[in-house]
Amino acid sequence: MALGFLRRHYLVIAITTVLSLLASFALLKILPPTYSADVKIMLGTTSKAAVVQPQPPVQDEPPLDMESQIEILKSKSIATAVIDKLNLADDPDFNGKASPLHGAVDAVRRLVGSAPQPNAPSMDDLLDEFQRRMNAFRIGTSTVVEVDFSASDPNRAAMIANAIVKEYFDQQLKADANEHRTITAWLHDRLQDLGNDATATERSVNELKSRYNIVSADGRFMDQQQVTELTNRLVAVRTRTASLMTRLNRFDDMLATSSADMTIDRVAAVSDFSPAELSGNVNPPDGLSLSNSNSTLIINSLRQQYLDNAKREYEYSAKYGKDHIAVVNIRATMKSIRQAIVDEVRRLADVAKHDYEESKQQQQEIEKQLAQAVVRSQDTRAAELSLRELETSAKSYRTLYDTFLQRYMGSVQQGSFPIAKARVISAATPPKKKIKPKSIVLMALGLFGGLALGGGLGLLAEVKDRSFRTTDQVEDRLRLPCLSVVPLLKRGEVDRFTKKATVNAVSKVEPDSSPRMVTRGPGTCWAASAMPTSRFAESIRSLKVAIDQDPSPTSRKVFGLTSALPNEGKSIIAASLAQLIANSGKRVIVVDCDLRNPSLSAMLAPDASTGIADIVLGGCQLADAVWTDPLTRLDFLPGTGAMLRDTSDILGNEQMRKLFEQLRAAYDYVIVDLPPLAPVVDARAISALLDSFVLVVEWGRTPAEVVEHALNTAPNVYDALFGVVLNKTNMKALKRYANHFGDYYNHKYYARYGSVMAE
Secondary structure: OOHHHHHHHHHHHHHHHHHHHHHHHHHHHHHOOOEEEEEEEEOOOOOOOOOOOOOOOOOOOOOOOHHHHHHHHHHHHHHHHHHHOOOOHHHHHOOOOOOHHHHHHHHHHOOOOOOOOOOOOOOOHHHHHHHHEEEEEEEEOEEEEEEEEEEEEEEHHHHHHHHHHHHHHHHHHHHHHHHHHHHHHHHHHHHHHHHHHHHHHHHHHHHHEEEEEEEOOOOOOHHHHHOOOOHHHHHHHHHHHHHHHHHHHHHHHOOOOOOOOHHHHHHHHHHOOOOOHHOOOOOOOOHHHHHHHHHHHHHHHHHHHHHHHHHHHHHHHHEEEEHHHHHHHHHHHHHHHHHHHHHHHHHHHHHHHHHHHHHHHHHHHHHHHHHHHHHOOOHHHHHHHHHHHHHHEEEHHHEHHHHHHHHHHHHHHHHOOOOOEEEEEOOOOOOOOOEOOHHHHHEEEEEEEHHHHHHHHHHHHHHHOOEEOOHHHHHHHHHHOEEEEEOOOOOOHHHHHHHHHHHHHHOOOOOOOOEEEEOOOOHHHHHHHHHOOHHHHHHHHHHHHHHHOOOOOOOEEEEEEEEEOOOOHHHHHHHHHHHHHHHHOOOOOEOOOOOOOHHHHHHOOOOOOHHHHHHHHHOOOOOHHHHEOOOOOOEOOOOOOOOOOOOHHHHHOOOHHHHHHHHHHHHOEEEEEEOOOOOOOHHOOOOOHEEEEEEEEEOOOOEHHHHHHHHOOOOHHHOOOEEEEEEEEEEHHHHHHOOOOOOEEEEEEOOOOOOOOOO
């Protein structure tokens, strides 16, 4: 099947492939080369020298947002600065002069006398082109960013890529300097306010000490020791209660989510509790620590099992599909693990609730004792409370002052020593190879594209071809034998042979011959007798043998040749068959019954004034209308004389039946040239007078559906059909359609026996 398709359409596929390859080669020559240079930079905080590093650091810097930095690299501000600094408006890549097409257009303009118009691109166009050629992306999960820039010149590509990174560093330093100036100014103002507040608070402390004569070593009255102890205990129990309440809230928050919705992050939150946090005590009992530690180990183990199953579920889903039984089982296992985690968390929550209630009750008891002690020492404590408040405020202000002073000094130092938070780890160098157009890829696309297009055109031709191409198609669709495959003749060579044969025939004609002689001349009508050893004659002879060897017991003397459509060559087949039968010594007559278009009469008897219509209508006798070929003794009855009459009535006339009885008695064979079946009904009108029909079908032209429809509308003709002749066959092309027996039609086999045909 595939080999047959290739044999039939190899020429179209080859031409399309060659044209596609030529187009790809032309694109390689037309498209300008593109080179890409890349710079690799590492983003992040660069360590500073100890002399400028604030001691100690106030806080850790937040993690670097890589995506934001990449967007800054791609921003229009950097692009605009690079375009201005490098004057890219005059660069050929940006003003469109890098393409060979631009030079060709300019040359055409110069030839026609018009100077090329300067094309100054706008800044928006420059930015669009710059951002189209520039790309920045993160390499893996690292903090390294690669900046690429493509240009038609490798040195230009490297220069622009380095300029982008340099401009990024410059803008980063400028932004950091502005930020430091703003922060330093704010710290300076805040530092002055804190210094004033600290001084005023310390002055108030000294005044209060002098007023109440507080001279104890630790600054307190001795009768307030009990209040101090109770206060310390209350602070401790409140801390423990707050810790237990926080733990209980976290457990409640986890249990608020169903086991099916509990994410692995919530499980991780449980596993992050220390045994002390699980118990709510700084120094919990050994048994409690061991129990909660075991719970933590259980949750960690379940979490690890969940992560392992989640990984397996992802891998199996990608490999076998989401609905695979293994994936479903893993999901069920994950669900049970989540439920086990929820159960363990619920148990811990119950323990936490019990501990919280116990600690809260203890806190209430200590608060009650402390309130009683405070009431007892209220008078003596008033001064101490005021003093401690002032001391606390003074200490807080002084601590804040020192902290802000340290930050202020660090900010001043950093502002005087700016360092970019990135560094180049690989500068751009001129690339040696272009990235596009890739010759191999483009030529491969041209090759496979041409093959695909050629195959598509061939397939389209196959789909649109609804005609008969092989004898198997004829026999399968029409349920009729294919009697002969008649080759297509070359008109020039046929005319040369038939003209020579006509000259020889005229020289042999006696002067006193009958005046109604068939006209001989060049043309395919006489090809069978003029080229008796040709392949065309052999195919007509095959039809004659099929008629002679007909096993049917009924008489088949009267044959009608018809076709589905006009111009399928039925008249030529009729004349050629009659010539070969006449050469064998049989008495044969050709009757032109195509009364509306008597093309055979125009070829054999163009001067005939009477014909079959005149005989039927009583205008003349048969002997007065018959024309004869003096060489083959072939008789011919023209179809003239019925142009203005109803031809179907003439062909179905009773006199027509009598005429055919007369022909049966006088001749061995009567060959009737009938009109086509589709346009007119004449063939059906005369079908009762004929013994059988031969259907002529033009190879590769007549649609099979038309032939089938024509035969279905003429059942009397179809029932009497003897067979089909496949006419005007391109024998070279036929070999490509006859997959299994294509060599049967090989020309060299016929040439070996002298059957040279003009085709």
